[in-house]
Amino acid sequence: MKLSTKGRYGVAAMYDLALHYGQGPISLKSVALRQGISEHYLEQLMGSLRKAGFVKSVRGAQGGYTLTRDPATITVGDIIRVMEGPIAPVDCLITGGCERDRSGFCVTRGVWAKVRDSITQVLDSISLLDLSREDIQHKE
Amino acid sequence: MKLSTKGRYGVAAMYDLALHYGQGPISLKSVALRQGISEHYLEQLMGSLRKAGFVKSVRGAQGGYTLTRDPATITVGDIIRVMEGPIAPVDCLITGGCERDRSGFCVTRGVWAKVRDSITQVLDSISLLDLSREDIQHKE
DNA sequence: CCGTTTTCCGAGTAATACGATAGGTTTTAT
DNA sequence: ATAAAACCTATCGTATTACTCGGAAAACGG
Numbered sequence A, B: 001m002k003l004s005t006k007g008r009y010g011v012a013a014m015y016d017l018a019l020h021y022g023q024g025p026i027s028l029k030s031v032a033l034r035q036g037i038s039e040h041y042l043e044q045l046m047g048s049l050r051k052a053g054f055v056k057s058v059r060g061a062q063g064g065y066t067l068t069r070d071p072a073t074i075t076v077g078d079i080i081r082v083m084e085g086p087i088a089p090v091d092c093l094i095t096g097g098c099e100r101d102r103s104g105f106c107v108t109r110g111v112w113a114k115v116r117d118s119i120t121q122v123l124d125s126i127s128l129l130d131l132s133r134e135d136i137q138h139k140e
Numbered sequence C: 001c002c003g004t005t006t007t008c009c010g011a012g013t014a015a016t017a018c019g020a021t022a023g024g025t026t027t028t029a030t
Numbered sequence D: 001a002t003a004a005a006a007c008c009t010a011t012c013g014t015a016t017t018a019c020t021c022g023g024a025a026a027a028c029g030g
Helices: A005-019 A028-035 A039-051 A076-084 A107-124 A128-139 B005-019 B028-035 B039-051 B076-084 B107-124 B128-139
Strands: A055-058 A064-067 B055-058 B064-067
Touching: A005 A028, A005 A039, A005 A064, A005 A076, A005 A128, A005 B107, A028 A039, A028 A064, A039 A055, A039 A076, A076 A107, A107 B005, A107 B107, A107 B128, A128 B107, B005 B028, B005 B039, B005 B064, B005 B076, B005 B128, B028 B039, B028 B064, B039 B055, B039 B076, B076 B107
Parallel strands: none
Antiparallel strands: A055 A064, B055 B064
């Protein structure tokens, strides 16, 4: 039940961009430095977020990345789904078929569905704006 | 955010034992057959559950495994923790230190703590008895 | 006592994903 | 022109997963 660094780094980077929202393109170099992430690895991750439409990039000197939407409209769940795929503790929740149980009904499946729902509920209720607010609160 | 088969098989096997609670030792062969799990692999998993004190074993012919406690007192969370270690989406929740953030405070960490709490809440609220009851409901 | 059933134990192994690293190309502000 | 930055593809070591294999030890039934 571990999150990979893809998810963690993705959220950290997006949080960093949210903190600098409205300040023009932010270079990955600075994000990687502040968040303590390998710059080259982060490049790959940002590619996914760009293709998913959550960030846009400006190439060339003084270029970088910016959020395409207001931080209030992007949730942690959005980012996790891009970085890690569908939120589901087991695959049979995605594919639908539960091959293990011959009777066609899987008792334990109900448990995993409840877990999925509770994770989804938490992640979708936290926006990038919420995260930046927490940061301000802490600094005060 | 995937559960490994260790967790899934562990819960499936314990659920199977709960269905046969009070009927003497149940052989792994029969559990593996009913649940569609490799018998030899399941052996390894049961070793962990035995060491953790949730099942006891009887060796020799007509031997097998039995729950050490009433199904109502064993939760899915108990099993998952044995099979997969502490429930935590990221390691820094276990170790305590969050090396990434230099200022010593990790904003995203709060998110992962909330996720952990919601997962824990769900898993600890479902007992093996609950699962067997669902099974009966379905059969009716 | 013997043979079968079962748990128990340790080693090995193919496949996969993770977390990078490397080396280059394009694009663009200055 | 130069430097900064995004972009792209490939490679690679490490670890984990989900097994398999081969046996040893225990216990029951006859």
